[in-house]
Amino acid sequence: MYGYRLGAIGIVTTFFAIIFSTVLMPMVLFNPKPTDSRNTYATIAEADPARGRQIYVREGCFYCHTQFNRLQDRGYGPLVKAGDYVYEAPHQLGTARTGPDLTNEGGRFPSEWQKAHLVEPRAVKPGSIMPSFSYLNERDMNDLVSYIQSLGNGRKSNAFVEAPDEYRTTTETGRKFIALKTVDTNADASANAGRGIYQQNCASCHGLDGMGEGPNAISLEKKPPNLTRPFYKQYSDEFWFYRITEGVPGTRMPRWGDGGSLTDARGGILTHEQRWYLVAYLKTLQKDHEVTVDKLDQLDPIHQTKLPVLSHQEYEPSTGD
Secondary structure, eight states: OHHHHHHHHHHHHHHHHHHIIIIIHHHHHOOOOOOTTSOOOOOOSSOOHHHHHHHHHHTTGGGTOOOOOOTTOOSSOSOOOGGGGTTOSSOOOOSOOSSOOOTTOTTSSOHHHHHHHHHOHHHHSTTOOOOOOTTSOHHHHHHHHHHHHHTTTTOOOSSSSOOOGGGSTTSHHHHHHHHTOOOOTTSHHHHHHHHHHHHHHTHHHHOTTSSSOOGGGGGOSSOOOOTTSGGGGGOOHHHHHHHHHHOOTTSSOOOSSOSSOTTOTTOSSSOHHHHHHHHHHHTTOOOSSOOOOOSGGGSOOOOOOOOOEEETTEEEOOOOO
């Protein structure tokens, strides 16, 4: 009997220790200050975003949509901070992503598109499993659209194309990562070194000229991009490094990093130094006017190589014929 009591006391003690460390301590110690990047729901003449938030909660939109960018998210805009949610009661973080994350949804589509999406989701997004909210009256619909358009209005991007935060000096990880950079990506010598790395690892798909005309391109359903386009002039060094390191989801572009810590200069198929040399070369490919590749005869040819002939288990040199 004494043994059972001792075990029960241990279980109860462990339970309360877990609750104390995961619930009670954070409630007391975690007090983030409000940030300037939080959402603001200022009432406008046409609709009321604050009331639209109440409708968002009432309709249970948070069951399928989240409102927080995770560190591993890509393409969802700036990351959130703890202080962004100080005045959010109840918060709309959500837990599932049956639908896309809405952290920075505001301004991504016109209000007319958002309203059409709410009325008939599959009319604008074929295959969507989102239910129709056509039963909402005009005021509720306009307020809900206004709330959606307000999401992320305090988090502004400084450039059209930006690398994730951990590649930039906006975070502690980014500052440590940049401190490892030993290559001058604007130097001709660095670009010349990167050219050799490019030809060895990238030219088979992207082509010798970077126009996406490599011999492997013909077999790829999603063709390699034309890196000579003027569009790529706006890529920062950090963005080039990010794409090389993590690849491009949905394409055959592989990770040239190992997916580990950015502060490990040795990790990956290519080292940090090699990737920076590659960045230096890629920055030299852009032209002032776009030249496209749209014919098979524009692809880099595959040069046939004469292989030695093997006969009678003896290795014979090629005659070259």
